Each structure stands twice: as structure tokens, then as C-alpha cells.
Amino acid sequence: MKWSNLGMPANASAHGAEIDYLMLILHIFMFALFIGWSLFFLYCLVRFRKSKNPTASYHGVRTHASSYLEAGVAIFEALLLIGFSIPLWAKRVQPTRDELQNPLEIHVVAQQFAWLIHYPGTDGIWGRRDMRLIAPTNQLGLDRHDPAAKDDIVSFNELHCLIDRPVIVHLTTKDVVHSFFLPAMRVKQDIIPGMSIPVWFTPVKTGDSEIACAQLCGNGHAAMRGYLYVDTPEEYAKWLKEMQENQ
Ligand SMILES: [Cu+2]
Numbered sequence: 001m002k003w004s005n006l007g008m009p010a011n012a013s014a015h016g017a018e019i020d021y022l023m024l025i026l027h028i029f030m031f032a033l034f035i036g037w038s039l040f041f042l043y044c045l046v047r048f049r050k051s052k053n054p055t056a057s058y059h060g061v062r063t064h065a066s067s068y069l070e071a072g073v074a075i076f077e078a079l080l081l082i083g084f085s086i087p088l089w090a091k092r093v094q095p096t097r098d099e100l101q102n103p104l105e106i107h108v109v110a111q112q113f114a115w116l117i118h119y120p121g122t123d124g125i126w127g128r129r130d131m132r133l134i135a136p137t138n139q140l141g142l143d144r145h146d147p148a149a150k151d152d153i154v155s156f157n158e159l160h161c162l163i164d165r166p167v168i169v170h171l172t173t174k175d176v177v178h179s180f181f182l183p184a185m186r187v188k189q190d191i192i193p194g195m196s197i198p199v200w201f202t203p204v205k206t207g208d209s210e211i212a213c214a215q216l217c218g219n220g221h222a223a224m225r226g227y228l229y230v231d232t233p234e235e236y237a238k239w240l241k242e243m244q245e246n247q
Pocket of ligand 1 (some may be wrong): 110111113177178179213214216217221224
């Protein structure tokens with residue numbers, strides 16, 4: 001673990017280094033702000049101490065300097081938001097065609113307190129899901145009578161993907177708000193009831209890492225832990241075969 005990772009596990013995604021860089025810059029700026037405001041605070045303690053200021057000032061400042069300063073700060077922050085943050089966010093959520101060559105698409109359904117992971121199988125079509133079919137043995141409510149569902153794979157807390165192949169995860173929830181967090185991939189996205197929200201990343205290192213829920217979603221929140229496996233093509237094929245036999 002590098003100090004510049006700020007406590008995060010080693011990055012394993014193509015875009016992660018940029019996120020880490022941004023986080024580092026943000027922390028440096030925050031540290032500079034902290035030092036600046038602390039010095040200002042100390043200055044005020046000395047400058048306006050009681051012994052030198054026995055009576056309060058009832059008129060306060062007589063110039064508009066502070067108003068102009070505040071307007072300047074507001075304009076600067078608006079420029080940062082419009083000129084920097086929004087384009088950066090657009091770049092993150094709207095991948096280019098090159099970035100998403102032949103993506104692996106997966107549905108992840110969050111529930112209290114687990115991750116249900118639904119692969120469309122060889123036909124590439126997700127089978128029908130119906131909440132009336134939800135049962136202890138079918139937590140996803142997958143309709144196995146639907147022809148598209150015949151080859152579907154449902155995995156519990158285990159997400160397998162392939163090295164160097166972009167992944168799009170479509171996030172939904174069965175109950176409350178959860179947040180899909182892949183620390184090693186530098187991906188975190190809230191999951192909102194009634195919405196399907198996509199996130200994407202390209203894994204560049206094989207190995208396993210954690211899937212965490214990053215929204216306090218109930219008393220079992222801390223146990224809502226899954227595993228992300230970045231496989232070689234051989235490992236992935238082997239896992240798929242095992243899963244197909246056990247569905
Ligand atoms: Cu949760």
C-alpha cells in the first residue's frame with residue numbers, strides 16, 4: 001500500500017490512477033486550506049484579544065471589500081464546477097467507443113444484506129425476473145420457464161470478470177438504498193430503488209478483491225460483503241462451466 005493511495009488498496013483498474021491523482025490533489029488542497037484557516041484563526045485570537053479590545057465595535061467593516069471577495073469566491077467555485085467537475089464527470093460516465101470494446105455486461109441486484117449477480121448466459125439475454133417468484137431458493141425471482149433464463153447464471157456475492165475486458169454493471173436494488181463499492185477498481189455508485197444505474201470499469205490486474213456496501217442500509221450492513229474476481233480467460237471459462245452445471 002502506497003502512502004499516496006490514502007488508505008485505499010492498490011489500484012486494479014484502467015481509470016483508477018486518475019482517480020487516485022485527483023484524490024491526492026484534493027487532499028493537498030484541503031491541507032493547504034486547513035493550514036490557512038488555522039493561521040487566520042490564531043491571528044484573530046491575538047488581534048481581537050480582550051485586553052486590546054475592551055469595547056465591542058458596533059459599526060463593523062465600512063467597506064464592501066468582503067462582499068466583493070465573497071462574490072469572487074462564488075464565481076471561482078462556479079467556474080470550477082462548470083469548467084472542471086462536470087466535464088470530468090461526463091468523461092467518467094460516458095465512456096468512448098474504444099474504452100468499451102466488447103464489454104461484459106452484468107446485472108447486480110442489491111438486497112439486505114447481499115449481492116445477487118445475474119449473468120445473461122450464452123444467449124446474452126437476461127431472463128425475466130418477477131418479484132412474485134422470490135423465494136429462499138430463488139432470491140432473484142428469476143423465471144426459469146422463460147427461454148431466455150435457461151442459460152442464465154445467478155451468483156451469490158461473487159462477481160467474476162475478465163482481465164482487460166471492460167465491464168458494465170447495471171445496478172438495481174430489491175429494497176433500500178445501497179451503494180456498490182469496488183475499492184480496488186475505484187468504483188462507487190449508489191443504488192436507488194426504482195432505478196437501474198450503470199457503472200463501468202476495466203480491470204487490469206487479476207486477483208480477488210472486496211465488494212462493499214457504502215451506504216448504511218440496515219443492521220446487517222457490515223456483513224454485506226461480496227468478492228470481485230478478475231480472471232484470466234481460462235479461469236473465467238472454468239468458473240462459468242461450474243456455475244452452469246450448478247444452476
Ligand atoms: Cu447495503
